[in-house]
Amino acid sequence: MKLIILDRDGVINYDSDDYIKSVDEFVPIPGSLEAIVRLNRAGYHVYVATNQSGIARGYYDEATLQQMHDKLRELLAAQGGRVDGIVYCPHGPEDQCDCRKPLPGLLERIAHLSDHPLENVPVVGDSLRDIESARAVGATPYLVRTGKGERTLAKGEGLEGVPAYADLARFVDDFLTNEDG
Incomplete structure (x- = not known):
């Protein structure tokens, strides 16, 4: 089985510093x-x-x-696509949970749900916490410039060896091209 993990806000859909709080605010990033x-x-x-x-x-x-x-599932289905699972952390930063990225809990849950090891699995995110959670489980992190990606790149901390792409579509272009040879 081939597995890939995506962050949501800022990777799949537009993000907001005021949070995505409603279905109407959930708007996919073009491509x-x-x-x-x-x-x-x-x-x-x-x-x-x-x-x-x-x-x-x-x-x-x-x-x-x-x-x-x-x-998200309906929009993907209309194009013949799907997500196989969505896991989320409902906790705040002060809640001391083990699932809030940069901790690895969410990714470990995906490993359990998919019955697939995470070593070298691609993880695409727009923040340092996405990169850190990927590294914590031996996955391979990638950064997109959408969402908080530009801010993450501007800080420049913890991104050594992490490729950055304009958006998810550009990442997939490069990823699938390199996979084919």
């Missing part, structure tokens, strides 16, 4: 859905790992989050 479909067609199982501290902060509830994920 991101098509990129996921291309990964599916290349035989990849796509999982999403996302921090959703807006739940702990009271900005939205888990039912609203589920509606956002239903919208």
Whole structure:
């Protein structure tokens, strides 16, 4: 089985410093859905790992989050694509959980759900916490410039050896081309 893990906000959909709090605010980044479909067609199982501290902060509830994920699944299905699983951390930074990235809990949950080891599995994110969680499980991190990616690059800390791409579509272009040879 071929596996790839994506962060959500800033990778698949537009992000906001004010949080994505409703289905209407969940807007895919141009090309991101098509990129996921291309990964599916290349035989990849796509999982999403996302921090959703807006739940702990009271900005939205888990039912609203589920509606956002239903919208993502419907938009992908309309193009012949899918995500195989979505795991999220509903906790805030002060909650002392083990699932909030940069901790590896979400990725370990994906390893369990997919019954697939994470060593060298591609993990695409837009923040240092995505990179750190990937490294913690032996996965291979990639950064996109969308979402918080430009800010992450500007800080320049902890990104040694991490390739950066304009967006998810560009990452998938390069990734699938290099996979083919």
